[in-house]
Amino acid sequence: MSNVTVCARFRPLSSKENRDDGVCVRAIDSETFVFQDDKDDEFTFNLDRVFYQDSAQASIYDFLALPIVTDAVNAINGTIITYGQTGAGKTYSMEGPGIQDCDEHKKGLLPRVVDGMFDQITSSKDFASYTVKLSMVEIYMEKVRDLLDLSKGNIQIKENKTQGILLSGVTEVPVSDSTEALQLLCTGLANRAVGETQMNMSSSRSHCAYLFTIQQDSVTDKRVKTGKLILVDLAGSEKADKTGAEGKVLDEAKTINKSLSALGNVINALTSGSSSKVNHIPYRDSKLTRILQDALGGNSRMALLCCCSPSNSNASETLSTLRFGMRAKHIKASPRASEVKSAKTQEEPCSVTKDEKCGRVLDKMKERMSKEDIKMLEEVFIQEGIIFSLDSMEEVETGYKDIVSETIKSLEQTLEELQLKVKKLEAENKSIKEQALRKQESAAVGKMSRFISSWYASFFTS
Numbered sequence: 001m002s003n004v005t006v007c008a009r010f011r012p013l014s015s016k017e018n019r020d021d022g023v024c025v026r027a028i029d030s031e032t033f034v035f036q037d038d039k040d041d042e043f044t045f046n047l048d049r050v051f052y053q054d055s056a057q058a059s060i061y062d063f064l065a066l067p068i069v070t071d072a073v074n075a076i077n078g079t080i081i082t083y084g085q086t087g088a089g090k091t092y093s094m095e096g097p098g099i100q101d102c103d104e105h106k107k108g109l110l111p112r113v114v115d116g117m118f119d120q121i122t123s124s125k126d127f128a129s130y131t132v133k134l135s136m137v138e139i140y141m142e143k144v145r146d147l148l149d150l151s152k153g154n155i156q157i158k159e160n161k162t163q164g165i166l167l168s169g170v171t172e173v174p175v176s177d178s179t180e181a182l183q184l185l186c187t188g189l190a191n192r193a194v195g196e197t198q199m200n201m202s203s204s205r206s207h208c209a210y211l212f213t214i215q216q217d218s219v220t221d222k223r224v225k226t227g228k229l230i231l232v233d234l235a236g237s238e239k240a241d242k243t244g245a246e247g248k249v250l251d252e253a254k255t256i257n258k259s260l261s262a263l264g265n266v267i268n269a270l271t272s273g274s275s276s277k278v279n280h281i282p283y284r285d286s287k288l289t290r291i292l293q294d295a296l297g298g299n300s301r302m303a304l305l306c307c308c309s310p311s312n313s314n315a316s317e318t319l320s321t322l323r324f325g326m327r328a329k330h331i332k333a334s335p336r337a338s339e340v341k342s343a344k345t346q347e348e349p350c351s352v353t354k355d356e357k358c359g360r361v362l363d364k365m366k367e368r369m370s371k372e373d374i375k376m377l378e379e380v381f382i383q384e385g386i387i388f389s390l391d392s393m394e395e396v397e398t399g400y401k402d403i404v405s406e407t408i409k410s411l412e413q414t415l416e417e418l419q420l421k422v423k424k425l426e427a428e429n430k431s432i433k434e435q436a437l438r439k440q441e442s443a444a445v446g447k448m449s450r451f452i453s454s455w456y457a458s459f460f461t462s
């Protein structure tokens with residue numbers, strides 16, 4: 001088991017950040033710094049590595065990405081994520097000022113990963129032949145868009161027992177060297193949704209994922225292994241009042257914040273469950289968490305770069321980014337090399353048809369459930385619009401767990417509402433009783449006073 005590598009990066013103060021505001025970070029060493037909030041409270045953070053304002057792009061690649069790239073070439077899945085407030089330097093860290101044609105020392109993680117991957121592939125050519133495929137998607141307004149083919153505007157996320165999470169029908173382009181890969185990345189990036197906010201002239205309005213599939217065919221024993229490497233440049237969290245967002249930009253910001261909080265919820269669920277109890281992890285609450293399900297669930301080496309502004313004016317956002325990073329540090333990962341298959345087996349046409357597989361899954365389900373359960377489950381799946389492929393048992397099970405948890409949640413809510421209603425009715429009942437009592441009392445008093453006055457009148461007249 002290994003932990004997620006979590007690093008923080010503080011960019012230089014921007015021209016909009018007032019130097020007189022001061023900075024919220026004080027360096028101790030390459031792993032430790034003190035954060036000071038606006039009330040002068042101090043918090044000491046200890047991470048795997050801290051990159052201060054003057055840190056070089058190369059040092060971030062060497063520490064955070066290179067070990068993951070090496071593993072991915074050896075068929076161990078890897079994921080690298082940049083996280084942070086809008087304008088904090090996520091895209092700068094991921095891409096640099098540009099993917100192609102930028103100063104060598106300013107190159108970001110993505111072009112370095114591509115170069116590093118092909119360098120390692122070239123040096124292993126005597127032992128294996130490699131096929132690298134590249135896909136690029138963005139999650140914009142909760143839709144997965146294929147950045148290499150804009151006609152695919154709503155890619156479905158599926159799950160498969162052997163390959164894990166899959167993007168159904170996504171464009172996968174084989175790339176044979178760095179130049180080809182970088183050219184393709186530029187084409188895809190030109191399609192990414194970018195807008196202007198008060199915080200960032202060129203703000204990413206989507207989460208962007210770069211997916212490399214590296215297949216290795218061994219020269220000696222004809223075995224085939226596959227590693228997946230995913231780089232994710234998240235859209236930035238933002239406070240509407242600070243970014244001046246309105247209209248479309250505000251809608252985008254709301255969707256971005258919602259999916260980032262879904263990511264936070266998944267990380268909380270992964271890190272706060274007791275070991276004796278199987279926790280429900282809400283991966284299905286957003287497309288982002290669903291795409292990252294394998295990585296967050298542990299079958300991937302993972303590195304997180306928390307990008308931060310050093311300015312006091314952004315101290316509260318920086319603190320929440322750092323807290324997110326500290327939480328993520330507790331995720332446990334145990335990545336395995338992908339299932340090894342002989343090339344021969346892979347080439348053989350599958351002897352079991354899809355119908356036969358479906359039949360087997362249904363038989364398994366029938367063993368565990370009554371007829372009514374199955375019928376009810378089917379109806380609920382249809383009502384909830386949950387799409388699943390019957391040859392994926394896990395998908396059915398996860399969907400079922402989600403429905404159970406949703407049902408419990410809604411029952412709890414109904415119970416709370418009923419309890420409130422009961423309390424309200426009890427209060428109403430009490431006040432009605434009191435009113436009735438008061439009426440009874442005043443009626444009795446009235447009767448008595450009428451009796452006394454009539455008695456008094458008859459006494460004096462007689």
Ligand SMILES: Nc1ncnc2c1ncn2[C@@H]1O[C@H](COP(=O)(O)OP(=O)(O)OP(=O)(O)O)[C@@H](O)[C@H]1O
Nearest residue numbers: 011012086087088089090091092200203204235236
């Ligand atoms: N380490 C750095 N050195 C120099 N400039 C930087 C650095 N980090 C960020 N910048 C600059 O700060 C600005 C904002 O950075 P960037 O666009 O990367 O932010 P972001 O976190 O991706 O924001 P958003 O979430 O809005 O897309 C850019 O002009 C970028 O060039």
